[in-house]
Amino acid sequence: MPADTPIVAQKEPYPIEVEAGKSYFWCACGRSSKQPFCDGSHKETSFTPVKYTAEVSKTVWFCGCKASAKAPLCDGTHKTL
Template identity: 50%
Template sequence: MEKNRPCIILEQPGTRYYCACGKSGTQPHCDGSHKGSGLHPWKVEIETEKKVAICTCGISKKLPFCDGAHKTLG
């Protein structure tokens, strides 16, 4: 996964946990690597199958989703 570009994936309905620490080996999904860091994954309910763009730069105002904020980075 390339840093500062969204991770675009097709998600199925259900509960998803997206990584907030950047250490997960299953990016963009959480694998528990945050334990002890004080950070917690973003819990999202996906209602219908859809493509989602998950933020990897960390500055989106719609976390865990991308809002294009990475375009302002140098």
């Protein structure tokens, strides 16, 4: 697969409990072994992780298909893949 094509990590979002004030780095390439977060696997690609800083502690749904228009959060795009 070309290094500029994201890999679909899974065709559903990842529900993650986030902590207010904490930053998270979402994997945009789909190659990370620590989905939905970055582990540095993008280094051979044109992708960079997307920083998400939680405003409040709650469950958020991080995109698993890597095609969301609202990345890093899920927008339902996985339902059309």
